[in-house]
Amino acid sequence: MRKRKQSTSDLIFNTMNYFFLILLLILTVYPFYYIFIYSISDSFEAQKGVYLWPAGFSLESYKAAFQLKGISDAAIISVLRTILGTMITVLCSAFFAYLITKREMPFRKLIYRFILITMYFNAGFIPWYLTMKAYGLQNSFLLYIIPSALVGFYIILIKTFMEQLPPSLEESAKMDGASYFKIFTHIVFPLSMPIIATITVFAAVGQWNTWFDNFFLVSDPKLQTLQLLLYNFLSQTNSIAGMTSEELTRNGQARVMTPQSVQMTITMLVTLPIVIVYPFLQRFFVKGIMLGAVKG
Structure with missing residues (x-):
């Protein structure tokens, strides 16, 4: 079958459509990406600004989070x-x-x-x-x-x-x-x-x-759940940052944990499991909802 030649108006529409869809994708994905790169950045370097790449590389925030009591x-x-x-x-x-x-x-x-x-x-x-x-x-x-x-x-x-x-x-x-x-x-x-x-x-x-x-x-x-535990920690990020800094200094490591790095790390720990599982079952969403909502 001969392919229909696109008119100028069709080309403009498709270009604008792709542009807005890509922009929407960036606006949706970037906040999560920002949290991720901030959580693996060096705490001191991250305070200067994180945009597209991690500022340095450090997993001290995750180590500190996994060492939290309970x-x-x-x-x-x-x-x-x-x-x-x-x-x-x-x-x-x-x-x-x-x-x-x-x-x-x-x-x-x-x-x-x-x-x-x-x-x-x-x-x-x-x-x-x-x-x-x-x-x-x-x-x-x-x-x-x-x-x-x-x-x-x-x-x-x-x-x-x-x-x-x-x-x-x-x-x-x-x-x-x-x-x-x-x-x-x-x-x-x-x-x-x-x-x-x-x-x-x-x-x-x-x-x-x-x-x-x-x-x-x-x-x-x-019987405390992870979400409530991390929520409590999230509201006490200043004290946790100070506590983890003392622990790291005691172990001879010159690292400083900031409240922002603790917040980003805890946010990643809460959301990451769902982000990993969601794509595997997403393909059922449209089919299941559409077939299950044809009539009431």
Whole structure:
């Protein structure tokens, strides 16, 4: 097929389009890149300015951050919370969404409307706090995974996706004597993998970044998450910088930790795991969301 020759207006439009897209890419990527190069720069040299390349090279900020008290235990709690919490959220929300698609379920429409209401109205902090305490979730690891087992937004997306699967698949399985649970685990859930992968990323990011419940309901240091620990450190960067400087001087190293370098390093430690995982599951996003939002 003969390629159509571009007109002058098309060429101008494409040029401007590429220009703005590249500019948008730079504005999006550069802040994260700046944090990264600042965190690996020499603290003293970085104070003079960091733009495109690290000012010197030093990993003292990371060494100091990994030596902070309790950071290893907090990292383990955060990883366990993210893995277990995401698994429970995905499985419970998916199975509940599957049940709502069944006409045999009593009060199916009423339950679905209650789920929609939770997306528009929130009881507030005090009722949430009292409810968590009443359930005995204070200073308990279950606080991190039980309250998020069912999420209204996830249920709606999964339900809409499942309703688009061919009914003949379930009908043939029922004729063979398969139960609802077996149909869900062997047919519906595997076929819903695009939306499941999308929900998995949403849930994992939410679990990894959340520190609100930890802040108000957990006082046990052994149950402290990495996000809250680093948040506390971030608000005390001046004292941490002074503490790490004393430690480095004691070891015979003439290095000075600045509050800015501590802030950049802590920010990288919090965001890097999600940045690494996100690209592997990003390809499911558009497909999962589009297929799960065709109808309500």
